[in-house]
Every structure is written in structure tokens, then in C-alpha cells.
Amino acid sequence: MRETVLKLHFLRYFLLLVILLSFSAVSAVEPNLEKIKSLSKPFSELLILDQGRYKPLDSYAKTKLLQFSGKTSIKLDLSENKTRAGESPASKPINKIKKINYMEWFTAAVFEPDSIYSAKLFLINNPEVLTAINVAVDSHRRYSYDELRESISTLNQLAAQAESKPEEKRSLVEKELIRVSNNFHEFTQIASSFSLFQRKPMLADLAKPELLIALGINENDENAEISLFNIVGKASELEQVINSASALKPDAVKLGFVLYSWIESYREYLNIFRREEVTAILANPLPNDTAVGQEGRLEFVNPWTYFYEIQSNPDDLKVLANASKLDSLRYCQKLQQAYDVADIKVFKESVKTLNDLSFTYIKSLNKSQPKLSLELLYNRVNPLVKAQLLYLLSLLLLVFRSVTFYGRKSSGKSLSFLNSISKSFEAGKLAAIFFLIGFALHTAAIILRIFILERAPVSNLYETFVFVAFVTALLGLILKFITKEKEISTFLGSLSAFALLLIASKFVTDGDSMKVLIAVLDSNFWLSTHVIAEMIGYAGVSLAGLIGHVYLIKYLIRQRRLSLNETISTDEPYHDFLISVQSHQSFISEMDLKFLNKIILGMIGFGLCFTFLGTMLGGIWADQSWGRFWGWDPKENGALLIILWTAITLHARLAGYIKDFGVAIFAIIGTMVVMLSWFGVNLLGVGLHSYGFTEGLVINLLSYFFIEFVFIFVVIFLQRRFLNKMKS
């Protein structure tokens, strides 16, 4: 009996808080950019748990913006919202487009979501999706929350329909529909995660004076704003008021109806938290008596998750009242309050307290402390992007230098301007410096990743490309010291590292690049020996292929020169170019080519050693964990292909089937074999990356193969032609 009475009381009080929250019409709020900017930095330091890994909010925000829009910054169009009543339109500039970074975007989304609903957030590649959901196609391919909100029910239905099909039978449009729908929901989740603490005006007719007093609000202030969390905090006071004031009781039926619709409106939203992969906005534990410790239950939660507990079990209503006394939630509320009044000091302190709570909790679990500051440093410096840029600069300088270098020899007038520039500084040296700084940053990035993740930096495609790029740059550096051929070494190092980092950067939109490992991969020893040896092998063979290109081009230039007569008639098209080629030729000697050939062979041998070592270590690992040394799985076959191909190259040369020219071509094919083996698993395992990524990969890989084949055929064709000419 007592229990039912208690339940009734709680029910009543619950009804009330529902009603007190008003869902007044959303009016677009203009974001206060300065405030967002100053608060986004401390906010980025908040520790959270996402996809099984503790990380700063910064990483999460970046991943999410990349996932939604494919970029790390977003443009806010402030010109549309500016004309408010009472303001003269002329007082503001007409086109005011501001770019904000991912963390500023995330801060606004959490604390003031209304302000960025009009930002073009969602990337939709396929125009058919837009036609299907009745949204006008935009040339920038990005659409705002406001634009999509109207059509969200259509989008959801279509996505649900597509999802009911088996994965391999979904069309591209269907995959895109699912992706966009999921992104929309994830954004909704982020944007409403702090709505618990956001103050809204109360509905005037329900603001009874007794309740206002109980809530600690001036009874005459009918427009007072209050958050759901405030009401929760006053739970016992409200209960007393309801029990004593009989005037409130007849409203019960009306209140019941509102309760029902409130739960309905949040049901879908709350259900999101029951998905297997839970996105946690906060890294703070629930109290012991609810969820901690039980297998399969949530350890870390979004503030709203408390309300799920209540919805699923009305007996747990007490949890809600207790929740208001939880430190983690109180400090979340403080965050929101500090944001509202732009109090940086309180905001920073709240973040710190929340982090301390999380650290203490993690410590109590005997888990290693997350490397929060290192990861923040990594995110802020963003060393890989900078290294990539430096490699590119070094590359451009070298190209520029060789143009002016040969131009000088040809004494062409048009190049005199460039000559004077190149004389004024040593382009080659500058390029080497850029390359070295880039390499240092690259090294730093890899070392930071090792410290942050406490494992070898080679556990997903993105990381392998970064690592192989690093090894090729290192090989370039080693070549430089051994051979004293500075420029070509710098050139090779920069080119390969740049190209591989470019490929790596395509994977950034793929989600967090620091994902947790599945059980079978979770072995530091094997991961660091087997995969790294394999990757070093990849680097060697890739570099051999790259040098193969250089060799062939130089070879052709030389052949061209030899096949031509000493005098070139001015009637010949490309006269200037031929002159320069002719003079260039004097720098390509037989020795030059021989040298390149030796390096190719060395790289192939190097690659063979390491690929073999890596593959055998892999075999041993497989024997240790699955009980078989070799199982003909695609990745193993890929590695075997590389070994066989490099072995064939070396043997064929030994047997005299191919000469230096052939070795270069074989080396290029070797790189293709490496790529095939590298991506092989992803090509076969469709569905690992479910957002149209694999399709793009196939096309890129095929076009790469196509270009290489064309290159090889053209080279062989030209070679034959020159040889014939020379004979005749």
C-alpha cells in the first residue's frame, strides 16, 4: 500500500516536470562566436569514453564533424538570421559567412543547438537521395539540420526499408540513405545531450504560484526560465506542495495525457542509447546501485540515460531524484550555466572537476590512465598534415629546381627569370630542409601515437599508410647518406611519403583512427613485429616501383637523345623541349641508370627480406593463436604474392630473362602487387566500411592499375621505337 502511494506521488511530480517544460517554437538564435571560441578550448579537454576508448572530447568532435560533413570545419551563414524585428537590416553586413572549427561547432551543438541548425552540416553525395526525400539539390552537397528536418520521417522510412535488406544487396542510394539517416540521428543525439540542463520558458498557465515558490522562483515572474534539471533538484519540495494543495489534484487526467505524449516524443531518442555501440557524451559513472559493474550494462552515459532508466521501470523514479545529487550531473549543469553567462573560469573548473571524477573512477577500475594531454597535443599540432605539406613543398622545390637547371643549360630566354630566382637561393638545400622538418614531424606523430595508444602504430589501414610513408621517407634519408646522391634521394623520399600520406588522408573520414583492437589482434608483441616487418617490406617494394618510374623516364630521355641525330632541325615540333632534353641527356649517363638500377634491386631485395620475415612471423602468430601456420586466407595470399613476385624479379634477372629495363618494369608491377595485397582484404570484405567507401576504393585502385599499365605499355612502345630507329 505504501509503495503504491509513493509511486503515485512520484508519478504526479513527474507529470509536473513534464508540463513545466515548454516546447515553445524554436526561434533561430544567432551564435555568439566569441563566446563559443573561448569556451571551445576548455571544453575540448573533457575526457569522454567513446567506442571503448577514453579520449578527449576534441577527438570525438573532430571524428563526428568529419563523419557528418567530411571536413574539419564548417561554415556558418549569419546573414540569413540577422534581420530581426526592431533592427535595421542595413546595420549589418549582407554576407557574413564565418568558418568555425570542429570544436567550436561541437560546443555550439551541445550548449546552444538552435544556433547552428542552419549550418550546412550533412554531406549527401548522391542526388537521388535528395530527390527521394524532397530536398532541393545544393551544389556544395551539404545540407543543414533545418533543411532535412522537414523530411526526416521520409528519410527514416526509406532508411529502415533499406536496412531490412541484407547488406550485400543494398544499392548505393540505399547505403547513402542509411548513412545520412544515421548521421542525422547522431547529430540529434549530440544536440540534445545537454537539453536536460538548458533553460526554457515555462508555460504561463501552468505556472501555479505554489509551484513557483517551491522551485525558488519569483511568483510574479511568469516568463521565468527553468531547466528540467532544476525541477529534478526540487523533487521533494514539489511533492509536498502537490500533496498539500488540493487544487492541483483535479488536473490529473490532463497531466496524464501530457506525460504520455512526452514519453512518446522522447521514446525514439531514448532508445538510441540502447544500441550496442553507445555514444557517450560524458565519461562519468552512474552511481553504484544502478549500472556500474554489470556486464553488458552501460558504464558511462549521456546525462539523459537516467531518464531511460525511469521510462523502462517506473519503480526507479527514485533514481531521478538521486541523480540530481550526483556530482557528475551537477557539474554538467554548471557547464551549461557557465556557458549561458559566458563565465570561462567556472567553465574551466567544471571541466577539470568532471575530468578528476573520471580519472578517479578509471583508477578504481585498475585501468591505465588515458593520455589526455598527449592526445590533445597530437590533435592540436596535427603533425601529419603539416608533414604532408612540407613533403609537398620539398617536392615542388625540387621540380622547380630541375626545370630551371635544365632551362639554364638550354639558355632559353623564357626561363631567365626563373634562373635569377633559383640562383638567389639554393633550392636543393631548402628542399632538403623541408624534407627533414617534415620527416621530424612525421616521426613525432608516430611516436605520439605509440604513447597515446600504447601499442604499435599499425593496426588499421590509415595507420599502415602513415607508417609505410614514414619508412619510405626513412629509406630516402638512408639512401641520401649512403649514396651521397642528395637530390634524387630527397626527391624519392618526399614523393613517396607525400603520396602515401595523401592516400592515408582519404581514410580520415572513416572514423576514429585510434580504434580499439578486436581480441585476436590485441597482442603487442606480434603486432609490433609481424605487421611492422610486413610494412617495412611494403615500403621497400613500393619505393622500388617509384624508382622504377624514374629509371624508365630517364632511360627514355636518354634513348630519345641517342636515337636523334646530333642536330635538331628547328622545324621539329617541341624544338625547345628537345633542345633541353638534349642538354639534359648529358646529365643522364649510362652510370646514372646503372646506379638507379642498383637501388631498385637493393630495394626489391630489402622488400623481399622484410616481407618474408613479416609473413613468416605472421605464420607463427597464426600458429600461436589459431593453430595453423598457413591458411590461404586473402591477406596471407597477398603477402605470398609479394614474396613470389620479388623473388621472380630477382631470379628472372639472374637467369637473364630481364635486364635493367625489365627490372624497372617488374618493380613497377611489384608496387601494384603490393597495393593489391594491401587493399585485398578490404576489397573482399565488403561491408567493413559501410559508407560508400569501398566502392570508391575499388575505382581508385582500378584507375591506378589502369594508369600504370598504360604507362608500362607506352614505355615499352617508345623503347621499341627508339631501338628500331637506332638500328636503322
Added chain:
Amino acid sequence: MLLIFFGTLYQAEHGLYLAQKKFFDSLIIIDGLLVLPGVVLIMWLAFINLTAFLIFKFNYSWSKLGLFISHLGLVTLLLGGFYTLYYSKESLITVREGEQTNKAADYYKWQVRILEKSSEIIIPFEIDSKNLSNGVKASFEKALPTLRFEKFYPNGQVFETPFAGTIAKELPLAKDFEQNQPLLIFTDIQSKEKVYLDDFNYKVLTSKNSDGTLNQMILERVVSELPISIRLEDVRRDLHPNTQVAKAYASTISVLDEGSKLSRKVEISMNKPFRYKDYTFFQSSYGIDSDGQEFSSFAVVKNAGRLVPYIASFLTTLGLIIHFIMQFLKFSRQRSLGGIA
């Protein structure tokens, strides 16, 4: 000789692209009009070729030490491969928590066990071809005189339908070969009724003997007894926090040696198998059965030659590295002498 070597390697490459189990384990592959040597055949040829090369043609000198070692390593690797191919045995033990067993089930081989009053007949068969061999058919006829063998499905299922009675349906072969559930169909000679034999819940079928006694028939995976029995004490599954991504699986087992009464506790986890003589036990899967009981499956591999590839790959890698370093030294000496500038 080298030509054969290259030819075979090229062939091997063509083979690898198809990436099919049968491709690798057979001597000759016939696919329509295309006849290719199987990978095993190529490996044998490569083995003979390499051995012959090392014995007769190899130009023994210190400068080729690395090459010699690496090729010797390859020969050893191939030998180890052949040994494993022909002599290793893989099977699977599934134990529920708190239970004990010494029986391991084969992945691919099945058998029909016919229990007579006093004796037991076992008819093993393989499910990789659609037809049973005549030998197996004959032994069915002999052991089950009242039944006539009708059909065999490597992967089949029996349905009970309300109107058409029992229906057998053939399913496509599962990608994971061990998931196939074979189905045997007989006709009772007297009553003309169909008799289905599958392993669903180890359903026991009976057939009458001519003298009226009953035989029991059981379809099951070929079971082999291990020299030790294991008892599953505890299974654990760790997840990455807040996800369903497994971080680790581990089982604690008690190992009981045959004959001895003492048992010892061992923990098996991913990447940490338990070894006993030629046997190795690996954590293979984890689950909860319909009774809510946790169970753990262990892959059991018997391979006396499991160390051979270790030695072989060590040799080959060593040889390659020696050769590479020697070549490299030669190259830098040439450069420092100004041979190539």
C-alpha cells in the same frame, strides 16, 4: 630447370587469385577445359627442383652463403608444409562450464554409428562431394538391410510441414565448411516410408533387423579421443568499455592426464594456447547455449611438425639478410672505389 621453376611460380600465382580451398590442396585442378596443376603439385615440383638445384647445380662459394641458407630454409619450409598437409589433425572440443570431456569432433568428417545389440558399426564419410562413394553406400546396405539408401545432401535440413508431412531440403554449402549439416535419406523397404538421418539434436533413428531386433543409428561428427580430458572451470569474456567489441576471451580448464588422478589448472586465452605433447589447444569460440550455460570451444591441433616452419623461416630470413648485407657491402665498396659515380 629454372624455366620450370618460373613456370610453376607463375602458375601458383594464377592459382592464388582463385583463393579456394580445393585449389590449394589438390594435385590437379580441372575447371571446364582449363587444366591447371594444383598448388600442392607445384609445391612438390618446386621442392624437387630446389633440392636438385642445391645438390647438383649450386655454385658453392662463400659469397653465396646467404643464398644457400635461404634456399635450404625454403626446402625445409616445404617439407614442413607437406608434413602438416598429410599428418596434422584438427578437431574441435566444446565443453560447457563445469563439464568434462576427452572427445574432440572433426571439422569436416562425419560418421554414422549403428548400435546393434552387442556390437557397433561405424561408417565414416566425407561431405565435400555431392555423392557418397560406392564403398560407403555398400556398407550402408550391409549394415541396414531393411533400408535402401536414397540421397545424400552435404548440407540439408528436414522440415515438418502440416500438410505435406516431412520434407527434406538441400541448402547451399556454407562458406565456413564446418557449418554444413549433412543429411542422409533412406527408404524403408517394407513400409516405403522415407527415413531421414540428420544430426539435429542427435536424433536417434531405428531400423529393424531381419530377426526383428532394433538398430539405433546416429549421425555425428567423427570423434577422436584425446589422451587427456579437460574440464571447463570458468570462461571469461572482457569487452572494451561501453561496447560489444571483445577485448579478450579466456577459459580456465583443468587438465586430467590419462591414468593419473591429479589434475592441474591451465588458462587458455587468445594468443595463449595450451600445449600437451603434439597437441595444442586454442581458444576458438565462446557462447551461451539455450540453457543459459556458458560454453567454450577449443580448436585442437595435433601436429608433430609444428616447429618445422619456425626453423625454416628462421633459416630463410637469416639467409636473405646475410645475402642482402653482403650485396649491400659490395655495392657501397664499389661506390667508395668510384666504380659508379
